[in-house]
Amino acid sequence: MDFGIKLKELRTQKNLTQLQMAKILDTSKSNISKYETGSVEPNMETLVKISRYFDVSIDYLLNPNNSISHKFMEKNFFFFFFDEESLLRSTFANRIKSAIADMGLSEDDFINLVPIEAERAASFLECKGEPTANDLIELSQFLDTSIDYLLGQIPKLNKEEKKLLNSFVKLDTDRKDIIIGKTKELLLQQETSFVAANEPLKKTGTTNSAK
Numbered sequence: 001m002d003f004g005i006k007l008k009e010l011r012t013q014k015n016l017t018q019l020q021m022a023k024i025l026d027t028s029k030s031n032i033s034k035y036e037t038g039s040v041e042p043n044m045e046t047l048v049k050i051s052r053y054f055d056v057s058i059d060y061l062l063n064p065n066n067s068i069s070h071k072f073m074e075k076n077f078f079f080f081f082f083d084e085e086s087l088l089r090s091t092f093a094n095r096i097k098s099a100i101a102d103m104g105l106s107e108d109d110f111i112n113l114v115p116i117e118a119e120r121a122a123s124f125l126e127c128k129g130e131p132t133a134n135d136l137i138e139l140s141q142f143l144d145t146s147i148d149y150l151l152g153q154i155p156k157l158n159k160e161e162k163k164l165l166n167s168f169v170k171l172d173t174d175r176k177d178i179i180i181g182k183t184k185e186l187l188l189q190q191e192t193s194f195v196a197a198n199e200p201l202k203k204t205g206t207t208n209s210a211k
Helices: 003-013 018-025 029-037 044-054 058-062 085-102 107-113 118-125 133-142 159-168 173-198
Strands: none
Touching: 003 029, 003 044, 003 058, 018 029, 018 044, 044 058, 044 085, 058 133, 085 107, 085 118, 107 118, 118 133
């Protein structure tokens, strides 16, 4: 399922017209129509807005091999949101550089090895380029990370977390609900234990003073 089909499906599920969707994304009805037909791709900022509004991952929106909506993200899971395009570009560049460093590659190695045009790859590192959907997919696959991470929407996952997430998305809906329920239960237990451990000891009303 490509981006245009996914966007139209998400829009119609909420009973939104293209005009209503355009107002939500601060764009034109014409652009929404072009997104859905695939004649125009949204920029990074618009992708982030769509992801947040529909509570789905950007990987779900762009990756044709990803049929899971990843609605595991609570609202507070997105630890920041971009209001300025320059900040998004800066974060995108820094996330790429971090992933390159983890792979033990230099920036020149990255530019020469990544399966996108070298000039475009260099522009991303300089906070200048605007990646296409295909660029984001190629980058995430080459750097072995998610598009959501590259666009600053989720924190970096370690190997164990990636393994857990990959296993989770393969489960059916009922089993996912069981895992989510148990996770919330454990988080509540952890929070309760933390609060109890930090509460000051209450006075019992007795003293050790000599009579």
